[in-house]
Amino acid sequence: MSLPLEEYGFIGNTQTACLISRDGSADWLCLPRFDSAACFAALLGEPEHGRWSLAPAGRHAQTARGYLGDSLVLATDFTADGGEVRVVDCMPVDTGNDRLIRRVEGLRGSVEMETELRLRFDYGLSEPWLRRDGNRVLAIAGPHTVVVDSPVPLRTQDGVLSGRFRVAAGEVADLCLTYLRPDESASRISPAAAIGRTREWWQSWADQCTVDGPYRAPLIRSLLTLKALTYAPSGGIVAAPTTSLPERLGGVRNWDYRYCWIRDATFALLAFLDAGYKQEAVAWREWLLRAVAGSPEQMQIMYGVYGDRRLTEVSLDWLPGYAGSTPVRIGNAAARQLQLDVHGELMDALHQARASGIEPDPEAWLVQRKLLDFLESHWSEPDEGIWEMRGPHRHFTHSKVMAWVAADRAVKDVERFDMDGPIDRWRRLRADIFEEVCANGYDPDRNTFTQSYGSPEVDAALLLMAPVGFLPARDSRIAGTVTAVEEDLCRDGFVHRYRHKPHTKVDGLPAGEGAFLAASFWLADNYLLRGDVDRARATFERALSVGNDLGLFAEEYDIDGARQVGNFPQAMSHLYLVNTALNLTQVTGPARHRAEDRRR
Structure with a gap:
C-alpha cells in the first residue's frame, strides 16, 4: 500500500x-x-x-x-x-x-x-x-x-x-x-565529515536570507526546497523531483514534473531576489536565456535541466503506479503545446531582472524583441492555456493577459532603460490586447472575467490578473472575479484550478483532482493587494497548515482524504508560499512589486 x-x-x-x-x-x-x-x-x-x-x-x-x-x-x-x-x-x-x-x-x-x-x-x-x-x-x-x-x-x-x-x-x-x-x-570519503560539511553548506546558504518575521521558518524551508530543486550545473529549477504522483488517487492525471517550466520564471526570480539570493536569480535568468535561444516559434513551455527540448512522453507499463494510479509516465507531451502565457512570463522575468539591477545581458533584449515580434502576429490565436489542457484550443483569458504583460514590459523597458524598440507600435499592441480581454473575456452580467472567451466558467489563473498588474485589485471587475472564484472554486478555504463536472472531460481527461495549493496563495495575494490583510493572513495560514511535519508541500490537496496529492515536493507550491510570505512580511513584496509596476 x-x-x-x-x-x-x-x-x-x-x-x-x-x-x-x-x-x-x-x-x-x-x-x-x-x-x-x-x-x-x-x-x-x-x-x-x-x-x-x-x-x-x-x-x-x-x-x-x-x-x-x-x-x-x-x-x-x-x-x-x-x-x-x-x-x-x-x-x-x-x-x-x-x-x-x-x-x-x-x-x-x-x-x-x-x-x-x-x-x-x-x-x-x-x-x-x-x-x-x-x-x-x-x-x-x-x-x-x-x-x-x-x-x-x-x-x-x-x-x-x-x-x-x-x-x-x-x-x-x-x-x-x-x-x-x-x-x-x-x-x-569520511561520511562524518561529509555530513558535517553538507549541513554547514545548507545552513550557510539559509543564513543569507534577509527576511525576518513570523513566517521566516516556512519561508526558509521553502527556499531550501527551491534551492534543492535547482540543477546546479545549469541554474534550471525543476517543478518536482518526481513523476506520475497522481492528482487524484487511482486517476490518470499523472505527469512527469522533473523538468523546468518557463511559467515560473518571474516569481522564481523575484522570490530569490527579495529574499537576498541574487546569485540564484542570475543563474535562473541565464538558464532562461539559454533554454529559449533560437526561433520564438520553437519556444517551449518547459525544458530539461540543461535546456533539453526533446521530452518524449512514454508510459512504463511494468509499474503499477502510486496507489494504483496509472499510467506511469516519463517525458511530457505538453512541452509541445502552444501556451502563449509563457511568452509574457519570460518577458516579465527579463524586465524584472533589469529593474532589480541585475547586470544586463546584451542578448536578453534581442530575445525580448524576437518574442514581441512573435506575439504581435500570434497573440490573437487560441492556445492550450496555463493548465495544459489536452483538448481543443481556446481563447484563454489568462493567456491574453500574459500577452498584455509581454507588451507592457517591453514598453516599460524602452521608457525606463532606454532600450531600442518601436514603442508606439507596442503601446498600440498593449491597448488592443487590453480592450479585447475586457470585451471578450469579461461577463458583465456576473461581473467576472471568465476562463475563456464566451465561457461561463472561471478558473484560478484569473487570480493572477491583479498581481501581474493588468488591473488594480480594487477594480470592481477584479473584485467580482475573486468573488466568482470563491463561489465556484473554493471549498474549505482551498482553491481548485477550475470546475470539474462529474462524468465529463472538461480538459480531455476524466474529472477529478485535488485543490491547487498555489491558487490558495494567489487568493491570499488578492486579499492583500486590496488591503484585507487579516483575510490574506488567514488564507495563507490555512494553506500552510496542510504541509507535512517537515514543511513540504505537494502540488495539490485532497480535501476529502485530508492528504496531499500530485508530485512532491512541488516547486510551484513552495514558490508561491515564499512569495505570499514575502508579501505579508515586506512593504513591497513580489505581488505588490509586480502589480504596482503598472502605475509607474
Missing part, C-alpha cells in the same frame, strides 16, 4: 533528490540527475522496483524526525526493544560523486538494525549484477555502476543486499551508496 506523501522526507544535492519515508525506506531516487531513470522506484510500485530500507529490526516506532537546522540533512529517531537510535540521511554536495549516506547513531541502550538494499535501474526494470571488491559491493547494469560501502557484512542474494547489525549508545555505523558515471571512479 502506498504511503501518504506526508510520510516522506526530501533530501538532495542540487543535482538530484531522494524521498525517504518516515519508516526509513528510501523509495525514490534518480541518478545522476533529476530526470535520469530511477534506481529506487518503489514510490510508484512495490519494494521489488527498488528501494533501500534501514530501520530497527522487529517491533519499533518512529518517535521524531526533522532536518538538522536549516539544512537538507534529515534525522529520524526510532525507539525499539533495547534502546533508541537515530538515522541521519544526507546527500553530500561537495564530494565529487553522487552519494547517499545513511548514518546510524546509537542514542540509548543497544538496538539491532536491519537493512535491505534493492537497486533496480531503469525505473525498476533492470536488476544489476552484484560483485564484491573487498569491503565494497559493486552493482553494475549497463552504463550504471553503484558502489556500496558498509562497515557491517551484507549478504547478496537474488539481487538484494541485506544485513543485520547492532548499534549501542555512542556507536555509529555509516552506510554509503555512490553512483559512478562511466568515466568516474569512487573516491574515499
